[in-house]
Amino acid sequence: MACIHARGLRRHYGKNVALDGIDLNINEGRIVGLIGPNGAGKSTALNAILGLSPYEGELTVLGHNPWTARDQLMRDVSFIADVAVLPRWMRVSQALDYVAGVHPRFDRAKAAKFLAKTSIPSTASVRELSKGMAVQLHLCLIMAIDAKLLVLDEPTLGLDILYRKQFYDSLLNDYFDHQRTIVVTTHQVEEVQHILTDVMFINRGRIVLDSSMEHFEQRFAEVMVHPEQAAAARSRGPIHERQVFGRSIFLFDGATRDELAAFGEVRTPGIADLFVAVIGNEITETKSSKGVAA
Amino acid sequence: MNMPTNDTRVSRDDDFATHRVAATAAATIAPLKLLYWSVRRELWENRSLYLGPPLVAGVLLFAVVANAIYDGGKADHLINSAIALDPTREAAVFGSLTIGSLSAITAMMLIITVFIVGALYCLDALNGERRDRSILFWKSLPVSDLITVLSKAAIPLVVLPLVALASIVGMHLCMLVFTSAVQLLYGQSGALPWTRAPFFQNALVLLYGLATLALWHAPIYAWLLLVSSWAKRSVLLWAVLPPLVLAAIEGITLGKSYFASLLAHRLGGSPADVFPFKMIDSKGGISPQISSLSELDPLTFLTMPALWGGLAFAAACIAAAVWLRRRREPI
Numbered sequence: 001m002a003c004i005h006a007r008g009l010r011r012h013y014g015k016n017v018a019l020d021g022i023d024l025n026i027n028e029g030r031i032v033g034l035i036g037p038n039g040a041g042k043s044t045a046l047n048a049i050l051g052l053s054p055y056e057g058e059l060t061v062l063g064h065n066p067w068t069a070r071d072q073l074m075r076d077v078s079f080i081a082d083v084a085v086l087p088r089w090m091r092v093s094q095a096l097d098y099v100a101g102v103h104p105r106f107d108r109a110k111a112a113k114f115l116a117k118t119s120i121p122s123t124a125s126v127r128e129l130s131k132g133m134a135v136q137l138h139l140c141l142i143m144a145i146d147a148k149l150l151v152l153d154e155p156t157l158g159l160d161i162l163y164r165k166q167f168y169d170s171l172l173n174d175y176f177d178h179q180r181t182i183v184v185t186t187h188q189v190e191e192v193q194h195i196l197t198d199v200m201f202i203n204r205g206r207i208v209l210d211s212s213m214e215h216f217e218q219r220f221a222e223v224m225v226h227p228e229q230a231a232a233a234r235s236r237g238p239i240h241e242r243q244v245f246g247r248s249i250f251l252f253d254g255a256t257r258d259e260l261a262a263f264g265e266v267r268t269p270g271i272a273d274l275f276v277a278v279i280g281n282e283i284t285e286t287k288s289s290k291g292v293a294a
Numbered sequence: 295m296n297m298p299t300n301d302t303r304v305s306r307d308d309d310f311a312t313h314r315v316a317a318t319a320a321a322t323i324a325p326l327k328l329l330y331w332s333v334r335r336e337l338w339e340n341r342s343l344y345l346g347p348p349l350v351a352g353v354l355l356f357a358v359v360a361n362a363i364y365d366g367g368k369a370d371h372l373i374n375s376a377i378a379l380d381p382t383r384e385a386a387v388f389g390s391l392t393i394g395s396l397s398a399i400t401a402m403m404l405i406i407t408v409f410i411v412g413a414l415y416c417l418d419a420l421n422g423e424r425r426d427r428s429i430l431f432w433k434s435l436p437v438s439d440l441i442t443v444l445s446k447a448a449i450p451l452v453v454l455p456l457v458a459l460a461s462i463v464g465m466h467l468c469m470l471v472f473t474s475a476v477q478l479l480y481g482q483s484g485a486l487p488w489t490r491a492p493f494f495q496n497a498l499v500l501l502y503g504l505a506t507l508a509l510w511h512a513p514i515y516a517w518l519l520l521v522s523s524w525a526k527r528s529v530l531l532w533a534v535l536p537p538l539v540l541a542a543i544e545g546i547t548l549g550k551s552y553f554a555s556l557l558a559h560r561l562g563g564s565p566a567d568v569f570p571f572k573m574i575d576s577k578g579g580i581s582p583q584i585s586s587l588s589e590l591d592p593l594t595f596l597t598m599p600a601l602w603g604g605l606a607f608a609a610a611c612i613a614a615a616v617w618l619r620r621r622r623e624p625i
Contacts, residue, residue: 050433050434051433052430052433052623053621053623054621070433070438070439070620071436071437071438071439071441072436073436074433074434074435074436074437075322075436078434079434080434081427081430081431081434085426085427085428085429085430085431085624086428086431087339087423087426087428087431088426088428089338089339090338090339091338094335094338098331098334098335099435101323101327101328101330101331101334102323102327102328102331102332102435102436102437103323103435103436104322104323104436138431
């Protein structure tokens, strides 16, 4: 069953096109990483999905039109926007009371359990918490909501590496249950790679890659090549090449592992490396095509 | 996760569709409960709403009592001479003012305070949440924009009148007790002030006055909420300037002051329309006293076209504020 379904999703601010007619189909039970450079349209897309901003095109989230039925949608969706947005005056106990009061799927005991694992005092107000603690509090609240779709826009911004790791582990072990859907954007791509089931690259308001992780592993391969074999490897048309310790690392799209094995050790590339390759190529292509046009 | 949850998950898979339907039906919270929590949330955030008016009442009470005690010597003389002249006359505990007019003056000062508190609250209500970006958190919860805006409108229309009522009634009670005590000190019965300023009747009149005033001022509060949801900055300026400019243009180009007098009537108006008495009596003293509840005339008030015109304007402003809140992003 489709959790998020979009056809020709567009949003523009004046002449500036933030979303250029994207198609999305995210099924239930997936953990999708939405990866893109700053200003690529990630947050615009997520805001449309969450009913926070208007859009053109067709969009259904859990059977709702997010723009006209945001409040109904929010019974089944929870999200963290890209910055710490908990009201500064609110006390931890008030946050629990309030969410318990207005959210039919909030499990207060569960939130208290998550909170007990942190060092956040329940009498403190958000103002008194460090940035990391405020994010932790927000995550405790969100993870105690039995939502069908969880949207995390840079959820671990400002958190130290220990807590980031703990958060993703907890997300996978305590929260994810194969019926829920999680959409996450982050710049720390390598930290989420192991939890994702799907990956999407977005650049200049377009989806440039949309792949399941299984397909990703079959489709892309990376091989480290000695300098003497570099020319031969290059002739097979890698999508990206980079130098590490005097060797070339080639990234191939659609090459079988058997044919690449001749050049050296073949492995699955990191999402971050593929991202650099795909988005980097896009940028040079648009530059050169602009040059031709001029 | 632990085992029991996994078990429920298996059974959930069995009749997945029916479970989801049942869950959706159960998973709604009554709008009134959402409204209740939204209002509570406003009170958590703005504690001055319920701490400010009692504090002002306390200060007024202190001033009144301190003044009476400071003037003790004079009062002593006055009280004695008053009793000597006319034993049925109320003792002049508060100098030349009677307890009735003193109650009215302090009540009016508190009502003005509450109006200012309500207006300041409305100016910030839909602007502050965008400024501190907390609107993104509020919008992540299943509370509609309509409920949110209504809860904010309920503060000046329902909560603040009740706070004012409690503060004024408490203040008057203290004043009555104080007057009685002084009179007892001078060998009188101490019952006189209670008949001069009948406590329960005054409380009811006050409730009526506050309710009618809230309805009368509703368009002002609604306008402030609308500006608060619309303006990015200088909310006060955007709220005050357009009506003033409109009134000025009307005066300059048309030579009329219809809009200006409409504004003045709205801001300072209603008591004369609501109550049968004049605030300033023929002798120039302030004596807003009524002798019985039957003098109140809600029918005249409720059939005023100006009231309904104002309420229609208020409803339009609220609707526009709801529409804007959905579209507005953090500033």
